[in-house]
Amino acid sequence: MLAEALRGCSLKIIDFSDLGPPEQTAPAAEKRIRGNPQQQIWNAFSDPEGRFHVGRWASTEGVWRIKYTERELCHILTGIVRLTDDAGGQRTFQSGDTFMIDKGFSGTWEVIEACSKIYAIYE
Secondary structure, eight states: OHHHHHHTOSSOOOOTTOOOSOEEEOOOGGGEEESOOOEEEEEEEEOTTSOEEEEEEEEOSEEEEEEOSSEEEEEEEEEEEEEEETTSOEEEEETTOEEEEOTTOEEEEEEEEEEEEEEEEEO
16 A cells, blocks of 8 residues: 555655554464464565565563564563564563564564554565
8 A cells, every 4th residue: 555655755754543454363372372462563664675664563461482583673652572583591571672583583572561562674
């Protein structure tokens, strides 16, 4: 939707205030540890090669396994999340926090309080 609008526009700007309806998703059942988190993705942009993506993501409470093959910059808009690596190291982030997850990170993503974030992913 936004990609089509940008084709005819001389300004290459994506306004996150009008991303349209989200894609409904959830972590795969085999990755879920606790809860049944329901997620929404508003992907605002993907480059033609499919390596760079930006948008907004939201999730209800739950815990699931993650293994990053990409790099992701996250800015938490609402809620609280905790990332735990396979060695047991933990970091908790809440609204206003910005962080990056590097490729190779493996562990769990926990949504403690329903959250939303802005993301930029480079694969």
